[in-house]
Amino acid sequence: GESVGLHLPTLSVQEGDNSIINCAYSNSASDYFIWYKQESGKGPQFIIDIRSNMDKRQGQRVTVLLNKTVKHLSLQIAATQPGDSAVYFCAERRKDRGAGNMLTFGGGTRLMVKP
Amino acid sequence: NAGVMQNPRHLVRRRGQEARLRCSPMKGHSHVYWYRQLPEEGLKFMVYLQKENIIDESGMPKERFSAEFPKEGPSILRIQQVVRGDSAAYFCASSPVGQGLAAGELFFGEGSRLTVL
Numbered sequence: 001g002e003s004v005g006l007h008l009p010t011l012s013v014q015e016g017d018n019s020i021i022n023c024a025y026s027n028s029a030s031d032y033f034i035w036y037k038q039e040s041g042k043g044p045q046f047i048i049d050i051r052s053n054m055d056k057r058q059g060q061r062v063t064v065l066l067n068k069t070v071k072h073l074s075l076q077i078a079a080t081q082p083g084d085s086a087v088y089f090c091a092e093r094r095k096d097r098g099a100g101n102m103l104t105f106g107g108g109t110r111l112m113v114k115p
Numbered sequence: 116n117a118g119v120m121q122n123p124r125h126l127v128r129r130r131g132q133e134a135r136l137r138c139s140p141m142k143g144h145s146h147v148y149w150y151r152q153l154p155e156e157g158l159k160f161m162v163y164l165q166k167e168n169i170i171d172e173s174g175m176p177k178e179r180f181s182a183e184f185p186k187e188g189p190s191i192l193r194i195q196q197v198v199r200g201d202s203a204a205y206f207c208a209s210s211p212v213g214q215g216l217a218a219g220e221l222f223f224g225e226g227s228r229l230t231v232l
Contacts, residue, residue: 008155034220043119043206043223044158089157100146101210101221102171105157 008087010110019077021109023090026071030092033066034103035075039086047075047088077111085113117142119224120189121207127230134194134201136227140209147190148221149182152204161205164190197231204228 013019025033031052036044050057050064050073057064063076073090087110091103120139128134140147145166150158160174164184175182179197184190194201205228208221 041225043208043225044221045223046220049220100148100163100170102148102160102163103221104160105150107157 008108008110010112012112012114013080015080015082015113015115017080019075019080019084019111019113021075021077021088021111023073023075023106023109024071025073025090025092025106027092027094027104028068028071029095031095032093033064033073034091034093035062035064035073036089036091036105037084037086038089038108044089080111080113082113082115085111087111119207119209119222121205121224121227123227124225125228125230127232128197129232130198131196134197134229134231136192136194136205136207136229137189138192138207138209138224139189140207141222144209144211144222146210147184148208148210149190149192150206150208152206152226154203158206161192194229197229199231202229202231 032049034049035047037047038044048059048062048064050066055066061078065074077084087108089108090106093103119141122137126134147164149161151161152158162175162182163171166184167186179195181193204226206223206226208223210221
């Protein structure tokens with residue numbers, strides 16, 4: 001669900017290591033869960049999504065895991081690179097909102113990659 | 116294929132003035148969404164529009180804010196009598212008719228950053 005905070009949680013990783021970014025959601029009526037990446041001064045960019053009836057989906061260097069039992073979503077980035085430094089947001093598309101791609105965003109995690 | 120275009124990128128207004136933010140969706144996209152982002156926070160949904168129709172405005176403040184997406188031209192987010200609390204980044208996103216390439220994929224613009232003095 002939505003979260004509001006004064007400071008974004010930060011994950012700091014070494015270049016080449018794997019990164020895991022977590023997100024908790026509250027609404028069980030969502031049909032898709034999505035990860036977005038936002039670089040400083042730019043708009044969010046779609047990374048990957050997962051349908052609610054799946055528990056894992058892989059993309060290029062990224063994997064999204066969905067655990068509906070505990071309402072938890074994670075994004076795994078393999079071999080993290082300096083270009084991965086950004087704020088990552090999870091989002092959900094609620095079935096009850098009808099047609100379209102209206103999304104509800106979480107609070108975000110800042111990923112910092114150390115060279 | 117040009118992406119979502121927003122202007123102005125930066126806008127400064129004094130309290131009580133009006134702010135108009137414009138958004139041209141990607142070519143072929145007829146669905147537009149506006150989001151607001153405060154510093155260090157997530158994006159908050161404001162309004163969802165299709166050409167000449169407001170589909171969902173559940174995130175819009177009841178007063179001073181309005182949005183339109185005319186048959187011709189860009190979508191406009193209008194804020195009347197701005198207050199300091201309106202200072203934020205306003206993002207527009209678009210998607211094709213129905214659903215995007217991926218179900219949750221919205222294409223975002225670079226945002227319009229409003230500062231109210």
